[in-house]
Amino acid sequence: MEVTLLRCVKGLVLTVLLLAVIVGPSFAAVQAIQTYVDSTWSNTVYYMASLSGYYGKTVGYDDVTIHITAIDEYTLYVNGAEIGTDDNWETVEEYVVTVADNVIDIGVKVVNHGRGLGNGIILDVTGGSDQLGSTTRVRDSKFISGELQEVPIAWWCFDSDTYSSLFGEAEDWYAFTADLFTDTSKTKLMRRAMVGKMGSVNYTFNPGVEVITGYLNTEVDIGYTEGGGISLRRIEGENLALGKPCEYLKLVDADLSIGFQYMSRALNDTKYVDLGRIFRIDKMTLFTGGTNVAEFDRKSFRGYSVEISLDEFRWEEVGVLHEIGVTNADEGGYDNYSVKFPPEWARYVRYKVTETRIEMPNIGELMVFGIGHVLEAKYESPWIDFGSADTYKNFGMIEWDGDIPDGTSLTIQTQTKNGVDSDTPSLWSDPISAKSFEFASPEPATHFRYRVNLQSQDTFRTPTFKELTVNYSIDDQPVSAVNGFVTPTRVAMGADSTFTYVLSYDLVAGEDIDRLVISVPGQAKLNSIHSSDTDTDLTASEFSTVDTLYVSFATPVTDSDASGADTLYVSFNTKLLRSSHTFDAFLFSSSNNDGIGPIKAWENRALGSNTVMVSTILKDLLTDVKAIPKVFTPNGDNKNDFTVIEFTLAKVETNVVIKVYNTAGKLITTIADENMGPRAYSVEKNLASIMAAKELPGYWDGTDEDGDLVPPGIYIFQVVAETDEDDVIEGDTVVVAY
Numbered sequence: 025m026e027v028t029l030l031r032c033v034k035g036l037v038l039t040v041l042l043l044a045v046i047v048g049p050s051f052a053a054v055q056a057i058q059t060y061v062d063s064t065w066s067n068t069v070y071y072m073a074s075l076s077g078y079y080g081k082t083v084g085y086d087d088v089t090i091h092i093t094a095i096d097e098y099t100l101y102v103n104g105a106e107i108g109t110d111d112n113w114e115t116v117e118e119y120v121v122t123v124a125d126n127v128i129d130i131g132v133k134v135v136n137h138g139r140g141l142g143n144g145i146i147l148d149v150t151g152g153s154d155q156l157g158s159t160t161r162v163r164d165s166k167f168i169s170g171e172l173q174e175v176p177i178a179w180w181c182f183d184s185d186t187y188s189s190l191f192g193e194a195e196d197w198y199a200f201t202a203d204l205f206t207d208t209s210k211t212k213l214m215r216r217a218m219v220g221k222m223g224s225v226n227y228t229f230n231p232g233v234e235v236i237t238g239y240l241n242t243e244v245d246i247g248y249t250e251g252g253g254i255s256l257r258r259i260e261g262e263n264l265a266l267g268k269p270c271e272y273l274k275l276v277d278a279d280l281s282i283g284f285q286y287m288s289r290a291l292n293d294t295k296y297v298d299l300g301r302i303f304r305i306d307k308m309t310l311f312t313g314g315t316n317v318a319e320f321d322r323k324s325f326r327g328y329s330v331e332i333s334l335d336e337f338r339w340e341e342v343g344v345l346h347e348i349g350v351t352n353a354d355e356g357g358y359d360n361y362s363v364k365f366p367p368e369w370a371r372y373v374r375y376k377v378t379e380t381r382i383e384m385p386n387i388g389e390l391m392v393f394g395i396g397h398v399l400e401a402k403y404e405s406p407w408i409d410f411g412s413a414d415t416y417k418n419f420g421m422i423e424w425d426g427d428i429p430d431g432t433s434l435t436i437q438t439q440t441k442n443g444v445d446s447d448t449p450s451l452w453s454d455p456i457s458a459k460s461f462e463f464a465s466p467e468p469a470t471h472f473r474y475r476v477n478l479q480s481q482d483t484f485r486t487p488t489f490k491e492l493t494v495n496y497s498i499d500d501q502p503v504s505a506v507n508g509f510v511t512p513t514r515v516a517m518g519a520d521s522t523f524t525y526v527l528s529y530d531l532v533a534g535e536d537i538d539r540l541v542i543s544v545p546g547q548a549k550l551n552s553i554h555s556s557d558t559d560t561d562l563t564a565s566e567f568s569t570v571d572t573l574y575v576s577f578a579t580p581v582t583d584s585d586a587s588g589a590d591t592l593y594v595s596f597n598t599k600l601l602r603s604s605h606t607f608d609a610f611l612f613s614s615s616n617n618d619g620i621g622p623i624k625a626w627e628n629r630a631l632g633s634n635t636v637m638v639s640t641i642l643k644d645l646l647t648d649v650k651a652i653p654k655v656f657t658p659n660g661d662n663k664n665d666f667t668v669i670e671f672t673l674a675k676v677e678t679n680v681v682i683k684v685y686n687t688a689g690k691l692i693t694t695i696a697d698e699n700m701g702p703r704a705y706s707v708e709k710n711l712a713s714i715m716a717a718k719e720l721p722g723y724w725d726g727t728d729e730d731g732d733l734v735p736p737g738i739y740i741f742q743v744v745a746e747t748d749e750d751d752v753i754e755g756d757t758v759v760v761a762y
Contacts, residue, residue: 056499057420057620060410063491065138065254065403067246069238070187071217072180074202075128075149075157085151086122091229093117094134094145095222095247101131101198113141116227128156131198140252143245144220144237148230159236161217161261179217180205181238186213212267216278219261221248236261243401244478249488253426256397256478256486259303265373265392269298275390283313283388290385294331296374297390302334304483305370305394308343309362313388320358323386324348327379330363332370342368344378367395396483403476403489410496413444416470416504419463420495420620426459427488432480433457434487440469450626463494466626468501497620502537502613504530506625509632510607515600517638518647518674522551525594525607526632527625536580539612540594541572541622545605546703548573548598557583557590569716570703573598580614601642601674602702606635641675644752648672649743651722651758652707658726658733659762667758669695669722670706671743677701681744682722684758692739693729696721726760736760 090107092100097111100119107119134145148158159179182190190204190213191197204210220237227233245257263278270276272284276297284295299305312324329344343365345351349358356362373392377385410417419440428434435455441448453464455477465472476489506529515521525542542548550566550573563578573596583590610622617623627634649671656667669682682696698721707717717723722743728734742755 056618057495057497058410059493059495060408061491061493062405062408064252065246065405067136067138067143068184069134069136069181070183070197071130071132071134071145071147071236071238072198072200072204072214073130073157074200074205075130076126084122084124084126085128085154087152088121088123088128088156089150090119090121090130091116091148091227092119092132092146093222093225093227094132095142096137096139097135098145099133101133103127103129104196104199106198113222114225116146116225127202129198129200129202130157131200133198136247138247138252138254140247140250142220142222142235143247144222144235146222146225146227146233146235148227148233150230155230158230158233159217160232160234161219161236161263179236180211180214181217182214183238183242189213211278216263216266218263219258234261242403243398244403244476245397245486246403249486252490254403254476254478254489256399256401256480258397259394260396261393263391264299264303264305264394265297265390268300270390271295271297275387278389280311280313280388281315283311283386285313285386286384288384290325290377290380292377294374294376295387295390296333296336296372297392298336299371299373299392302369302371303392303394304367304396305332305373305392306367307362307364307393308373308375309356309360309389309391309393310375311360311388311391312358313386317359321349322381322383324358324361324381325377325379325385325387326381327377328361328363328375329378330365331374331376332368333372333374334370336372339372339374340368341376342366346379397480397486399481399483400477400479402478405473405475407441407444407471407473409444409471412498413470415498416442416468416501417472417496417498418467418501418617418620418623419465419469419472420497421460422463422474422495423460423493424489425491427490429482429485429487431482432478432485432487434479434489435477436461436492437475437477438463438465438472439475440465440467440472442470444471446471448629462621463624465624466507467623468503468505495620497618500613500615500618501535502611502617502623503535504532506530506609506611506623507628508609508625508634509628510634510636511632513633513636514639515636516640517603518599518601518642518672520597520599522595522597523607523636525596525609526628527592527594527609528589528628529592530589531581531583536582536614537592537611538577538580538614540575540577540592541610541612542575542594542596543606543608543610544568544571544573544596544598545600545602546570546598547706548596550575551595551597552593553577553595554593555581555590556592557581557585557587562592570705570720599704600636600638601672601704602638602677603641603675604635604637608634645674645676645747646671646743646745646752646754647674648704648706649754650756651741655759655761656726657761666717666723666725668707668717668720669724669741669743669758670704670720671722671754672704672706673700673702673745675702676745676747679746680721681742681746683742683744684724685740685742686734687738687740692734693724693727695724724758734760736762 093116095113099109100107149156217236220235249255308330312320327346331339333339343363345363348361437452440450450466508527548568553562565576567574609625651667680700684692745752
């Protein structure tokens with residue numbers, strides 16, 4: 025409703041001015057409206073790994089070779105020193121360094137600019153003929169310097185928001201030590217990398233290298249979609265079980281060295297993990313626990329099956345693996361063993377031991393993988409100040425562009441604050457799906473930000489947010505600051521109640537309040553406006569629609585005594601027919617706010633609230649059903665040519681159908697079939713409201729479904745409110761005469 029209100033403010037005020045119902049000064053020409061466009065979103069991810077040479081090696085390497093590339097640009101650090109940087113992902117750079125011992129700490133800062141080129145990094149590290157580590161999500165056991173060794177899953181990542189929590193103000197984050205990965209308070213802030221995406225790269229030295237990326241604390245993908253934009257994050261390659269509730273927490277903590285050591289018979293034992301929500305999954309991977317690679321063949325399962333469930337009670341087997349180490353020799357062997365199965369929806373996943381060995385098994389980690397996208401996510405932009413953090417702005421239209429395939433949705437919310445260090449921003453506005461709308465957060469403000477809400481009903485489809493444009497002005501603002509609250513905050517539903525909107529404001533030279541608009545829950549009647557500045561009741565004209573009260577001052581409000589903050593007490597009557605309503609106020613200056621549109625007053629949360637709740641609930645859903653006038657003559661003489669079927673809808677928002685029948689019970693026409701909110705849909709006895717009668721759902725001009733005038737006579741109308749239980753039906757008669 026608020027969006028509709030904001031869109032209509034300028035148009036309705038102009039109409040009312042032309043009708044001379046509200047009289048105000050002429051509008052000033054648009055002077056200094058500026059435009060801000062957001063269409064690229066940089067995403068900085070920090071990657072870290074602590075690698076080592078083969079067991080027993082105590083001396084360093086003088087020939088550590090690193091091959092690396094990333095989208096879009098990277099800076100590489102080794103053991104606390106910057107080694108190189110590059111911004112061309114299509115080329116793989118080679119760096120050769122010397123290390124003092126067998127520990128190689130790798131740090132990489134990657135900046136992705138959201139251009140749609142992909143998202144990720146590939147990196148491969150060798151020491152002489154030893155394979156020391158690479159970007160891969162799979163622990164690998166292989167021969168290094170003639171001995172069977174373990175190359176662990178080593179890649180951790182974090183984003184800019186997590187930086188200070190990990191390293192404080194330190195700028196040399198890349199000078200980390202391996203102890204960082206054993207500090208659980210730190211590892212909880214980081215995440216393991218998952219599968220990334222980039223185009224073809226000519227790199228053949230190690231076919232086991234994967235493109236990995238870090239999505240970290242966000243559910244959106246920036247830079248993956250072709251052409252750029254923000255979309256739902258893919259889940260391919262992500263361990264969905266990591267850190268999730270599990271029967272044994274060591275199975276999902278990413279520490280492969282110490283897992284679940286069976287101390288008794290393991291056959292037919294199960295362990296399950298709760299993924300937290302439903303995913304489309306297609307693989308489970310188990311890792312043998314411990315660090316002694318030579319024992320993996322004795323400590324692994326011989327066989328296991330995978331079972332899934334949506335409710336934790338009914339389980340379905342989806343796959344099984346026999347003779348681990350033999351049948352999967354080329355895909356993990358005794359080290360890790362995966363069961364792949366056709367994609368299935370599941371929230372709970374468990375393994376069941378189907379075959380064991382002589383020794384008790386040790387399971388280091390349980391991983392679950394899926395396909396498609398997450399089904400919902402949010403992206404919040406940084407605070408935006410347009411290069412002037414101390415300047416107050418009045419925001420106008422917001423427009424955005426994006427792709428919304430069938431079965432997906434995308435909405436936008438806005439938020440404002442005053443000052444860089446402000447800890448009291450506004451509440452988020454209601455989600456808006458329209459691609460063009462009036463700014464819906466409090467003003468004037470120094471900063472704003474926006475939130476993108478993405479949803480999909482299909483795991484293979486995602487909406488994509490491409491661009492946002494916002495207009496703003498720093499000129500001709502009505503006030504320097506304004507806030508308000510309403511009293512009382514509890515009233516009886518359906519009762520004609522008196523409200524007072526308390527509007528506090530600061531004015532400086534050149535500012536004034538010419539017009540005031542308040543969102544109301546139904547037709548409203550202005551009682552009075554008292555000014556603390558002059559200690560008098562002000563003269564003003566009023567006009568009300570079913571959701572908006574328009575007030576125009578005979579003389580624009582100024583700070584007459586230059587005393588600073590002042591208050592207007594706006595008293596009016598209206599009815600509340602839903603459980604709650606938020607009374608928002610919007611202001612215009614005599615120069616029309618530079619043409620940018622109204623400013624929305626802040627809610628004065630220190631003194632009260634803009635929201636009113638009901639203290640009682642009406643029994644009936646539909647009341648006051650009648651035709652006004654009861655008899656009408658649709659003969660085209662512009663006198664009594666139509667009727668309005670009035671009604672009051674209370675408590676719920678629902679679909680309402682209005683039908684007209686003849687006395688034989690034949691349907692003549694359906695004049696309304698739409699979703700409606702609680703309010704009185706009635707005509708007031710004044711010119712402006714009668715002119716707006718055509719906008720009411722019960723307007724009928726005496727024509728049938730074909731647009732032909734009906735014969736004179738008595739007609740029966742029904743108002744039907746559809747509910748989940750039984751439809752509520754009320755009706756009466758109306759007479760057509762000529």
